[in-house]
Amino acid sequence: MARRRSSKRRRSPMLLFVVLIGIAHVTSSCSSPGGGPVVTNNTDARLEVSRAESDLGRGNVAAAAAVFDKLAGRAMTFTDHQLASRVLLGRAECRLRQGDPGAASEDLLRAETRNRQVTSAGEKRSIDARIAFLNGEVDLEQRDWNGAFAHYKRASDVPGALDADRLNHRLALTAKLLNRTAEASSYRSRIKTTRPEFAALDARFTAPPPAPATPSTSTATVAVADPSAPPILPRAKWNARPATWDKDPIGKIWRVTVHHSATPFDSSDTAMTAAHISGIQRTHQGDRGWADIGYHFLVDRAGRIWEGRELRWQGAHAGNHELNAGNVGICVLGDYSSRGLSSAQESSLTRLLDWLRKKNGISSGNVLTHREIREHNDHGSSECPGPKITAFVKRYRAGTKAVAKG
Numbered sequence: 001m002a003r004r005r006s007s008k009r010r011r012s013p014m015l016l017f018v019v020l021i022g023i024a025h026v027t028s029s030c031s032s033p034g035g036g037p038v039v040t041n042n043t044d045a046r047l048e049v050s051r052a053e054s055d056l057g058r059g060n061v062a063a064a065a066a067v068f069d070k071l072a073g074r075a076m077t078f079t080d081h082q083l084a085s086r087v088l089l090g091r092a093e094c095r096l097r098q099g100d101p102g103a104a105s106e107d108l109l110r111a112e113t114r115n116r117q118v119t120s121a122g123e124k125r126s127i128d129a130r131i132a133f134l135n136g137e138v139d140l141e142q143r144d145w146n147g148a149f150a151h152y153k154r155a156s157d158v159p160g161a162l163d164a165d166r167l168n169h170r171l172a173l174t175a176k177l178l179n180r181t182a183e184a185s186s187y188r189s190r191i192k193t194t195r196p197e198f199a200a201l202d203a204r205f206t207a208p209p210p211a212p213a214t215p216s217t218s219t220a221t222v223a224v225a226d227p228s229a230p231p232i233l234p235r236a237k238w239n240a241r242p243a244t245w246d247k248d249p250i251g252k253i254w255r256v257t258v259h260h261s262a263t264p265f266d267s268s269d270t271a272m273t274a275a276h277i278s279g280i281q282r283t284h285q286g287d288r289g290w291a292d293i294g295y296h297f298l299v300d301r302a303g304r305i306w307e308g309r310e311l312r313w314q315g316a317h318a319g320n321h322e323l324n325a326g327n328v329g330i331c332v333l334g335d336y337s338s339r340g341l342s343s344a345q346e347s348s349l350t351r352l353l354d355w356l357r358k359k360n361g362i363s364s365g366n367v368l369t370h371r372e373i374r375e376h377n378d379h380g381s382s383e384c385p386g387p388k389i390t391a392f393v394k395r396y397r398a399g400t401k402a403v404a405k406g
């Protein structure tokens with residue numbers, strides 16, 4: 001590992017790099033104010049990217065992920081658009097291999113934006129092919145066979161850009177899942193050398209799908225031993241890592257803030273949701289340097305409530321220390337910029353809010369959206385959590401005036 005050089009010459013770029021990571025993540029965060037882009041040239045990053053790409057090619061995901069994670073914070077400041085795309089693509093592939101397709105999909109969107117600005121048509125097309133292929137992989141993980149087939153097909157429009165056997169295998173697999181048998185065997189016949197990976201994927205996706213999880217069957221253990229609480233899946237259920245340093249106690253709880261995660265995520269599969277939440281914790285602890293996942297509770301599309309940061313600790317979600325004090329952070333998983341809540345989500349959110357209010361004596365007027373709490377405190381604006389969740393929160397406040405403090 002020659003990455004960690006420590007001559008004096010390197011010291012100040014490293015410091016700059018730490019600052020840049022902060023800026024890069026602040027701009028992409030729903031819970032922090034924005035910062036202006038800083039432009040730097042990164043010629044030696046090219047070498048690191050090539051090495052990480054070959055690590056990834058050899059299946060050494062952990063080593064590649066460490067490099068891509070480090071560089072991705074800087075990628076937005078790269079003046080070389082192609083390099084930025086490759087970093088984001090590399091990180092997307094690592095996220096996928098680590099079971100976090102939601103995070104992968106977010107990086108792919110960013111890679112696509114950067115790739116639009118690449119001037120060499122040949123490079124642009126080859127990166128487009130990789131983006132299309134990885135979008136196919138995300139769709140496959142999320143069991144969207146139509147989307148996956150279309151993305152693989154688009155990837156195959158750039159001849160020679162990708163591993164042909166792998167591409168033909170994915171086209172054969174998704175055609176089969178779509179019951180397009182003739183196409184499936186045609187693609188299958190083009191595979192020159194089969195690999196263990198192909199058989200493993202075939203077995204995984206052609207086996208009968210798991211029964212959809214429901215809140216009542218997946219809550220054998222609960223996070224909160226309070227019979228009046230709604231079912232809450234404990235941290236252990238998503239393999240939470242311990243907090244990295246001491247946190248502030250939350251103090252007297254007197255308000256609640258509702259967020260969305262602003263990342264497309266729709267799965268109702270327990271394992272995938274657990275991996276997704278663990279990915280959020282990784283981002284909050286790793287990239288943003290927080291002690292733990294920022295939110296106290298997370299609500300998935302199926303309406304399941306997951307425990308985030310333990311309620312006794314102050315969260316990291318509203319924007320600053322003052323706004324987080326005494327404030328419970330609830331995050332609805334997914335991007336709600338234009339869509340609405342599912343009815344399962346509405347009913348669990350209502351139960352969660354009712355319970356928190358009753359337990360802590362929170363007035364309904366202190367149940368706010370992220371945007372509202374920022375604006376009420378002259379702390380700038382935010383699009384979080386989108387107009388439809390905002391309408392829900394307003395309805396909730398209007399409809400619950402009668403709930404007594406307790």
Ligand SMILES: [Zn+2]
Pocket residue numbers: 030031258259260317370384385
């Ligand atoms: Zn937010």
